[in-house]
Amino acid sequence: MAGLLITFEGPDGAGKTSALTELVPRLQQIVRRPIVVTREPGGNPISEAIRQIILDPKNTAMDKRTEALLYAAARRQHIVEKIRPALAADKMVLCDRFVDSSLAYQGAGRDIGVTAVGKMNKFATEQLAPDLTLYLDVPSELGLQRIAAHRQSQNDRLDQEALSFHQKVRGEYLALVKQYPQRIKTIDATQSLEQVIAACQTVITTTYRDWFN
Numbered sequence: 001m002a003g004l005l006i007t008f009e010g011p012d013g014a015g016k017t018s019a020l021t022e023l024v025p026r027l028q029q030i031v032r033r034p035i036v037v038t039r040e041p042g043g044n045p046i047s048e049a050i051r052q053i054i055l056d057p058k059n060t061a062m063d064k065r066t067e068a069l070l071y072a073a074a075r076r077q078h079i080v081e082k083i084r085p086a087l088a089a090d091k092m093v094l095c096d097r098f099v100d101s102s103l104a105y106q107g108a109g110r111d112i113g114v115t116a117v118g119k120m121n122k123f124a125t126e127q128l129a130p131d132l133t134l135y136l137d138v139p140s141e142l143g144l145q146r147i148a149a150h151r152q153s154q155n156d157r158l159d160q161e162a163l164s165f166h167q168k169v170r171g172e173y174l175a176l177v178k179q180y181p182q183r184i185k186t187i188d189a190t191q192s193l194e195q196v197i198a199a200c201q202t203v204i205t206t207t208y209r210d211w212f213n
């Protein structure tokens with residue numbers, strides 16, 4: 001059996017990072033093979049360096065296509081250095097954001113066009129697609145409220161976007177859910193974090209029973 005690529009998607013403040021942090025030790029107890037947890041844009045030194053450029057609040061001059069290309073470049077390096085080797089070693093890879101984020105944020109949020117961003121990402125990924133995507137859905141207002149309430153440091157460049165930007169992002173995620181119902185499973189992320197984690201765990205363990213004890 002080859003490895004599995006499971007991605008976590010959703011608007012800012014949906015709880016992707018929080019859920020993944022709690023979920024991994026729980027899954028690791030019952031899964032038969034190693035789990036690799038990683039995130040975009042990042043997961044290796046080159047991609048993390050690109051991430052810093054993208055998120056730096058000083059980079060107000062960044063063109064939206066430049067931004068989309070940087071995300072794709074970071075993704076490419078992440079796939080080559082980390083994701084493909086882990087899949088080749090039959091591991092379960094859990095990734096915080098992937099191509100769907102670019103479709104939603106750059107394609108729809110920045111209005112570059114979902115088709116154009118999709119094509120550019122096919123070049124970057126060489127068609128590598130997730131086996132399963134957990135889409136953590138929250139209304140934009142709630143996601144932004146959560147981020148504002150828990151903020152400890154300065155905003156990054158994307159947190160500073162208007163509500164309308166985040167609503168376009170969510171709208172595209174909902175369109176992707178309709179387009180890829182087999183791959184993308186929606187989790188109601190307005191629930192408590194514990195309920196969200198449990199829902200994620202149930203989808204993964206029931207979809208891939210033979211991976212678990």
Ligand SMILES: Nc1ncnc2c1ncn2[C@@H]1O[C@H](COP(=O)(O)OP(=O)(O)O)[C@@H](O)[C@H]1O
Pocket residue numbers: 010011012013014015016017018019146147150189190191192193194196
């Ligand atoms: N289900 C939840 N209910 C309430 N607060 C949550 C929930 N999930 C996450 N949070 C809080 O919202 C903030 C954003 O969560 P985070 O996991 O960073 O979201 P994301 O990675 O999707 O942007 C964090 O401060 C987190 O503690």
Ligand SMILES: [Mg+2]
Pocket residue numbers: 016017018096
């Ligand atoms: Mg996060």
